[in-house]
Amino acid sequence: MRISLPPTPLQGISNARLPAWALPADWPQQNGEPLTADIRFDAGKISALMPSAQPQPDLHHLGGALVLPGLTEPHAHLDKTFTIGRSQPAAPGLLAAIAAMHQDRQHWSAADIHQRAARGLARAAANGVTHLRTHIDWFAPTPPLAWLEMATLTRPGITLERVALAPLGFFASAETADSIARAVAQSGKHCLLGGFIHSSNWDPLAMENLMLSAARWQLDLDLHIDEELSDSATGLVWLAEYLSRRPFPGHICCSHGCALASGSEQQAKQVLALLAEQRVTLIALPMTNLLLQDAVTGRTPRQRGLTLVKEATAAGIPLLLGCDNVQDAFCPAGSYDPLDTLACGLFAAQLDHAFDQQSRLICDVAALTGAGPGGSPFAVGNAASMVIFPDSDRFSWPLNSAARQVIHHGRLIYQRMWEQEFTYES
């Protein structure tokens, strides 16, 4: 339907169809789905949330359109993005993509990095993303240019987090590990420590140094861990066992975790149970993993490359889906639209109830930051920031859902609509 919103502060919206996961448990239902909601705004915040009943002439009537809170992009690589035109890998798979990226680094001037990263951030914002976490490769134990350049990047409506993505080998020396963690801690707000942990660089001593240095500098962690379909990958097994002996003071996200799908069911269950106890969040990257895992020229992939999303959910582990690489040597396609990521994940992992349940996988900021269950994102007092899908219904969403209106602190800031659709019949 045509929903007309002015780019001025709004009083609120009425007849909005919110997802079941974001509503209080006692929210009324009708025909097996939640009643639509009326939401009032005041000074950029939500001042009232109630089931739709009487007409509210001062609110903007959405006619049952789907509405989500601001979207979360939990895992991007803004330093590499939009380089595919000059960075073609020589072979399929993750390690060839890493080699191509190193070739492309000669072009990474401050202006080049800034222009590409700003473009990615702008696309994400226009799609309704309000929180974006980017990993940034460190090529030496000191902050790279991209780390510094990204600190200057701002976009209204988006919180940007930076993760230092350092190869595990940098942490082999306790002294170097400490200096990396110190540099991250001294980089200001929204900075985390990360690492690339793979069977090709596995070193338990370096892993321990990484954990200890992060704890010492009070940093949260987001690890690229076990991004491979190999039963010899030991990162997550090691981490689960380590945390059971030595609880970590901050929050940990584990990105990828593909190898969980390769080992035994029994071992995966034990690892997931231990990670759940430590409130570790798992981030699956369906597009890149489908593309880079089990990738052999001329052969259809047999394996999906996806971590155990259903088993993780059953174990009580917070789960998110991210885009990972966008238009670079790792992934020549991709977008900064979390709906594209979710659509890929729904089919790859065979997930159902896309809007009412799975939309949480692209909205749950608390799962990303470890803030804990924060109640409904539409609760009174929260920011009046949300995304309206004017042409979607819950059965086709997230497909055919490019049209959207993004509200930031009670004000329309982006809008993408279908203007016309023609049919020519002979």
Ligand SMILES: [Zn+2]
């Ligand atoms: Zn990544």
